[in-house]
Amino acid sequence: MKKLAAKLWAVLMLMLVSMQTMATDTFTSNRTDFRDESIYFMMTTRFYDGDTGNNVLCWDNQSAQIETKDPCWRGDFQGVIDKLDYIKALGFTAIWITPVVQNASGYDYHGYHAMDFQHVDCRYQSSDGSKDGDAMFQELIDKAHAKGIKIILDVVLNHTGNFGEQTLCKEFDRDTDLATQALIDACMIPNEEKLGSDYLTSVAYEQYQRRLALMKNIRGKNQDVHNYWHHFGDFNWDYPNRWWAQIAGDCVDLNTENDYVADYLVKCYGSFIKMGVDGFRIDTSGHISRLTFCKQFIPQFTALGEKYKDKRLNQAPFFMYGEVCARYSDVTYRGQENLSCYYYTWQAPQDLLDKWDGSQSYWDTQVLFDKANGGTGVDDHQMALCESDNAPTPTSDNTFMVNGKWHEPDYSQASGFHVIDFPLHYNFGNAAAAYGLAKSGDKKYNDATYNVVYVDSHDYGPQQTNDQFRFSGDDAQWAENLSLMFTFRGIPCLYYGSEVGFRRGAPIDRGPHGPLSETGRAYFGGYLTGDVNASDFGDYKATGNVAATLNHDVAQHLIRLNKIRQAVPALRKGQWTDEGCTPADGGIAFKRAYKNDSYALVAINGGATFTDCPDGTYTDVVTGKK
Template sequence: MLGGDPRKDAIYFVMTARFYDGDTANNRGGSQHTKSGNAANNDPMFRGDFSGLIQKLDYIKGLGFSAIWITPVVLNRSDYDYHGYHGYDFFRIDARLESPGASYQNLIDTAHAKGLKIYQDVVYNHSSRWGAKGLFTPTVYGVRDSQWSWYYDVPNPSFTYDGLAVEPGSGKSYYTGDLWSTPEPAGNTCRNWGVFSGFYSAEGYKVYNCQWPSPTSGMFPSNLYHQCWIGNWEGEDARSCWLHEDLADFNTENPAVQQYLIDAYNRFIDMGVDGFRIDTAVHIPRVTWNRRFLPALEQKLISKYGAAKAKDFYVFGEVAAFVNDKWNRGSVNHSAQFFTWKERATYSADDVTAAIEQFNYENNLGTGNQPTSTNAFLQGNVYHAPDHTRFSGMNIIDMRMHMNFGDAPNAFNNGKDSDDSVNDATYNVVYVDSHDYGPNKSSTRYAGGADAWAENMSLMWTFRGVPTLYYGSEIEFQAGKQIDCGPSCPLANTGRAYYGANVEGSVTAPDFGVVSSASGAVATTLNKPLVKHLQRLNQIRRAVPALQMGQYSTEGVSGQMAYKRRYTSGTVDSFALVAVSGSATFTGIPNGVYTDAVTGASITVTNGTLTATASGKGNLRVYVLALPNNPAPGKIGADTAYLHP
């Protein structure tokens, strides 16, 4: 782990299998290669890899990013598993991502050598539909008759599935011979084994009971897996039932399940990853996080790095609240900020009972009786030491801003409304769109145009939180395209399309946001106006501590998007006034000399008032106060189409 305050970093989010193909030998199309339309495009679902990511680390550094969030790396198993969220063997790296000389460890080490952090996406809530190897994998009913012989491969006891190796008998890397049995196996608990269900597959084939994994069939043991489908997404069952047939829901209140996951993810801490992005965090009770997973994570980090450096490990959870409300349809248990807090009541020792007790206790208290925090806010113009004594250990993706990012002013005005209910909103991960949704739960990638993207970036890179960009947004890649349609359409037509053509060629980045040489298609990409804007924003943010870690205030500030920020710690004292896409007046500020990081212009304030003017959408003013032993940096970077006088 590199260490250092995670708020100093900007994050670039990549789907490894779709970013850059460094080794064609590990490309795999899977069972849906032809049906999806990927075959017609010569575009296997597993295409990008660690080799490709290693080769393009300088591209990411050249954009100015110092942290990379990558999709899950554990061995997956499903019909369409390139994204990484269908974990099958949590103790094994997916072989379709690795190459000789380009293992996951090689990626971590090479990134660290360049000053780049690796944030690994992890899943505690569920496994693949085929269970989790080493914990429980179900045997399903299968028969190699005239209808199903294409699907149920002949068993080969000497072959172990790893997603990459081709089983010689079937000729498949997506071999299924170890998953099925026609005779009812010893110890089977699945009801009505092999009985015709009365239903037919899409091909018109008979479907039998116990042929497909299901929570309600008795196929999965109740001590290890939950036994229901979610019925109410704001109810208790959203934390104790299955999301989808491909996502077998762990009984995370069971000690054996807990230890399996703790042991699996401790291995990646030993490899040196710098943080975890936690998938589907809302679907595990907060009390389970606070009792089991987060303390185990902290204990592991302290034992490896010591208490001080352990705090630099960045944990941010996905609590998918797709509403514009401060609280998710009035349910505190399903709201992102809820997960940043420790428990405030004592519950039963049994984790299953405690989960129900915690849900009811907080649900009955409601939204008006939740803890509040001033950790993100200045006191006038003064930074104050934050109080993290009630912090759970999990930061969050800022779903409130994400949902409101139809435009930057809306995200700013509505997003900050939740900050008093987050333990410390300066640690929020902020993005416009992702591999799942665009703003307002749009199913398409953001398509507001380059000017709107420039404005969004100017806000994210100067307001509180950790700015995060989904791969390709720097060139409006796949803007307006459906983000995900599963195997029902080619990946090339979606927001998860292969990015490699845009970064072919060579690039050298001696520093963050600085490119010394580039050739080929990547040179064209790096020369685009929005990329230049992003590079300069990263340079400015890295030079002004207030923009990275500062508390903020809008007190005494006029302007559509304007705020003051300050960070004070030890010898560092950084105070900045920010205006985005227009004029702003700041009153009641300290007197002194303020210098704009965009233009280099200085203003001497003698009456506590400063007026800043940033003309043009996405343009920006960052007036930094010269303080003892903390001089303003002056103009940072060269003028761009969006950042200029």
């Protein structure tokens, strides 16, 4: 295995860095630019079980959970705390964790089906009762910060689950005793006045329709009188109506154009900013209009971030990036700019923002029904206003070196919001395809160096075979992709287990059909048993299974890449160009520069010839040769 690792390293990556004016980099103690980070993404409940006493079965598919001895709610905050040194040993500086708010659905271990935005899910509490979920989450934040690791919280602004929401439409009281959580009728106590005295004896479909009607006006009665949810029934990925349509039965679309709803969400998630989370990954951002983000969420979260900056590691600016899902081969989604990832990185037109009326007094005048009940589900003002935000975006050279040099970027039209690079992700079957797309598309983003880049995730893999499966490439393909991810523009992000090819090629998600162990969301904890102590990022001692995991060829490759990226500012936040770069056949070559402090030449999959480089002493960071 070590011979394979050495071969991968020598063939897949050669990098030369100019040290001409670069002072000692204070990376570990002064990370205030989020591009300095590399992100480890985990589903908390599937990562590591630190407290076996708070394991809980999901309500659906319980036979498979019992048969495999694998409760869906298995990993926990204690498990993340216990393995912080594992994350640090790999060299990652930030952890993105799935949503933590109280959930309610048949299969909600992932956290995307909220029923109470104000509290951390009770299934994360300590089993001895000494700490509730909020206290456990605060402990995780504090202990991560103590190790120099940042916490990115996944948040959902677009929807609730279908069991109502405790402030916007309370349909149930929740018994938060751990002993009741696996039994829906024991922990979910229905409001009979709203749901009917026969709710518990009704069939499941009828129960669902009653719950949904209170939020969606689907039975011809105006029950959501304040329009806290959207009532639009049609949905199409390829049209702006995805901004106000329900995307799934457990994702009831919130009316984020309503000031009351937006302010409530900001208040709830603002409490996590106050606790010290370092950034938000915002789920289903592509199902919210850019106008809504620029009017409602970006300015309010930015202000809260500034207010509570003392709570964050290094008092760094609060960072936000969104999931604008674009399963498509081009950077522009099916020819529609306003449905594309890059669109959200630009500020919306001020004249449209000035026309905004999200007041409750306005929304209280709207009586909206689903089409099945003779209505349109769409008001005549606010949604039309959002849809009118469709002007062509500007282009930018903020990502690129100009005339072979770094230049001061222009952020005068930036929205302050960044995105997961879905086009690159979708093309990451191999490094060449991803790199080729960036060459043609990076000018569309305000600054693509802030894009969060991954190969696969909890939802999709690249399109090279089938995007419903985790990346199926072998170690050499993983090494090639990671070599590009960690040296090219953008913030690298790794989905848990990919450091050892965990569940390579497995279906990512089958819902409540069969055991989780057969999917890309399987439990990873067996790979992490044993002890690990990290003295610094990438420097560690380990025993047991976790030592073998860290010794895997891909994990070792990651550790080296993280160390190199941390040592060279140009690789973290530099602009790039391929001018004056001639790679060998089949290879990739580019230059990167950051201010006057750091300059790098990168060649992947073979050698390269570089011309028009500044004078200076260049060090090969792989071999150490000057």
